[in-house]
Amino acid sequence: CDLRSVMFGMWQDEEGRDSWQEMEETSDGRYSVTVRMPDTGTLIWYAFAVTFGAEGGNRTIYYGNNAERLGGTGCIYNADPVPYQITVYKKADVPEWYKDGIIYQIFPGRFARDNDWEKRCRDSADALAERRSDTKRVIEYDWNKEAYYVKNDEGEVTEWPLYGGSLRGIEEKLDYLRSLGVTGIYLNPVVESASNHHYDTYDYMKVDPSLGTNEDFEHLAETAKSRGIKIILDGVFSHTGRDSIYFGKYSSDGSGAYNDPDSPYRSWYKFDESEACGYKSWWGVEDLPEVDEEQAGFRELINGEDGVIANWMKMGASGWRLDVADELPDSFISELRERVRKCDPDGLLIGEVWEDASNKISYGERRRYFMGDELDGTMNYPLRTMLLDYINYTIGSGMAGRKLESLRENYPEENFYAALNLIGSHDRERIITSMAAAEDRPSAVRKVRLLSTLQYTLPGVPCLYYGDEAGLGGGADPANRSCFPWG
Numbered sequence: 001c002d003l004r005s006v007m008f009g010m011w012q013d014e015e016g017r018d019s020w021q022e023m024e025e026t027s028d029g030r031y032s033v034t035v036r037m038p039d040t041g042t043l044i045w046y047a048f049a050v051t052f053g054a055e056g057g058n059r060t061i062y063y064g065n066n067a068e069r070l071g072g073t074g075c076i077y078n079a080d081p082v083p084y085q086i087t088v089y090k091k092a093d094v095p096e097w098y099k100d101g102i103i104y105q106i107f108p109g110r111f112a113r114d115n116d117w118e119k120r121c122r123d124s125a126d127a128l129a130e131r132r133s134d135t136k137r138v139i140e141y142d143w144n145k146e147a148y149y150v151k152n153d154e155g156e157v158t159e160w161p162l163y164g165g166s167l168r169g170i171e172e173k174l175d176y177l178r179s180l181g182v183t184g185i186y187l188n189p190v191v192e193s194a195s196n197h198h199y200d201t202y203d204y205m206k207v208d209p210s211l212g213t214n215e216d217f218e219h220l221a222e223t224a225k226s227r228g229i230k231i232i233l234d235g236v237f238s239h240t241g242r243d244s245i246y247f248g249k250y251s252s253d254g255s256g257a258y259n260d261p262d263s264p265y266r267s268w269y270k271f272d273e274s275e276a277c278g279y280k281s282w283w284g285v286e287d288l289p290e291v292d293e294e295q296a297g298f299r300e301l302i303n304g305e306d307g308v309i310a311n312w313m314k315m316g317a318s319g320w321r322l323d324v325a326d327e328l329p330d331s332f333i334s335e336l337r338e339r340v341r342k343c344d345p346d347g348l349l350i351g352e353v354w355e356d357a358s359n360k361i362s363y364g365e366r367r368r369y370f371m372g373d374e375l376d377g378t379m380n381y382p383l384r385t386m387l388l389d390y391i392n393y394t395i396g397s398g399m400a401g402r403k404l405e406s407l408r409e410n411y412p413e414e415n416f417y418a419a420l421n422l423i424g425s426h427d428r429e430r431i432i433t434s435m436a437a438a439e440d441r442p443s444a445v446r447k448v449r450l451l452s453t454l455q456y457t458l459p460g461v462p463c464l465y466y467g468d469e470a471g472l473g474g475g476a477d478p479a480n481r482s483c484f485p486w487g
Contacts, residue, residue: 002052007050008022008023012044023048041088041089041368041372043086043088043358047082048063049062064082069082069085087410091414092372095347097318098319103461103464104186104463107165107466107481108170108188108190110482110484111169112170114166118139125138131252139162140161147481148161156287165483168216171223178229184319185230186234190233190234191207197481200243201236201241201244202243235308235322238323240291242288248260258279268292293329299332309339313340313344318346320347321351321420322336324352326360333369333375350375350378350420353369353375358415359410379422379425391435391450391451421462421463423468430472430474431465433474466484
């Protein structure tokens with residue numbers, strides 16, 4: 001058969017697969033084509049078409065990405081080839097202090113107590129009791145007791161145990177963290193809330209009283225910086241608590257979006273009579289009413305000159321991790337990043353994204369996390385999944401390498417090296433427990449050591465979940481959030 005033509009197909013997400021141009025044969029028998037990339041950030045997809053003259057007419061075959069979409073060696077297709085990806089992006093710089101650092105994640109109520117912990121927890125429990133009766137805070141005196149919730153028959157938490165960990169307690173352990181080489185602390189939420197996980201915001205501007213005060217946070221940030229450690233906060237902006245000062249379901253004076261149709265916060269929430277609770281909530285959790293981040297008032301609260309981002313960065317925060325970034329509009333994230341960089345040119349913005357963040361689609365839209373105006377990096381769950389599959393013999397070294405190379409091909413260089421390489425987190429069972437599920441503890445420890453070696457040597461920024469270095473175990477939430485075993 002005779003080779004008739006070699007074509008190069010290239011298209012963007014919003015375009016059809018009809019942009020093909022002929023490639024020219026070079027003197028060495030290869031084929032080449034010159035194309036111009038778009039001037040704005042986007043994803044480009046491409047494949048090849050080869051046409052032969054054959055008996056009975058021409059025949060065209062296609063060459064594209066492999067079925068796993070991992071890049072590298074591709075496959076031949078008779079039609080509709082799986083395309084390769086090119087990420088077109090505006091160059092953006094990631095803060096050097098972060099790229100060269102080691103991050104330590106702390107669930108603030110479970111790391112370390114200070115001398116005033118009991119009174120502070122009691123006072124915070126009393127304050128919650130004054131504003132709602134359907135749930136309460138209780139003091140757990142046994143620091144070594146595995147973390148737990150008390151739930152009713154509907155699965156709602158009725159008792160939130162407080163173990164007494166605090167911001168002052170963290171400050172008292174800074175020398176320990178420095179001995180580990182830690183240069184950044186990622187704190188799970190510290191804002192006032194009803195729960196002990198603090199993802200149900202009551203007031204964005206205040207430290208939860210069980211953890212301390214705003215002054216305690218400022219002192220922690222200042223003291224940490226003097227030791228070469230920066231603070232990264234958890235930003236929870238896709239929802240608030242239903243008892244928040246904004247939603248106000250239990251407000252005694254009838255204020256708040258839930259009770260007052262004329263509330264300035266009313267438009268922030270998605271009231272819907274088809275929902276059992278009367279409003280859209282995060283994954284159906286009624287305690288977490290969803291926020292509409294397109295609303296100007298909410299954006300001003302979070303991203304404004306005197307908003308949440310600016311307030312906490314003035315108090316000493318050096319960066320943010322965005323909870324459930326997939327549920328935040330690109331324009332909101334871009335605006336938030338702009339505020340972070342106005343507050344601090346070296347300010348950091350990391351997002352919680354569980355898949356390849358370069359081509360993620362959420363709620364029907366292709367996300368723009370790495371186009372240069374949004375995230376510095378994401379939590380590297382793809383790497384975690386790959387490492388655990390490899391260490392448990394689910395995949396071999398060849399496939400592990402291909403998965404890593406796929407991220408390297410798809411991510412802009414700055415974002416690739418800024419990926420937050422985690423093995424443990426508050427959303428997964430403890431790594432030692434995961435490894436020990438099918439093996440004895442000594443074997444599990446050896447596996448965790450190997451995982452840690454890979455975590456600290458592969459491209460990206462290692463993130464150590466508090467207690468993992470001490471062999472702290474525990475299953476899924478809440479057991480994976482037990483207290484640090486100081487001994």
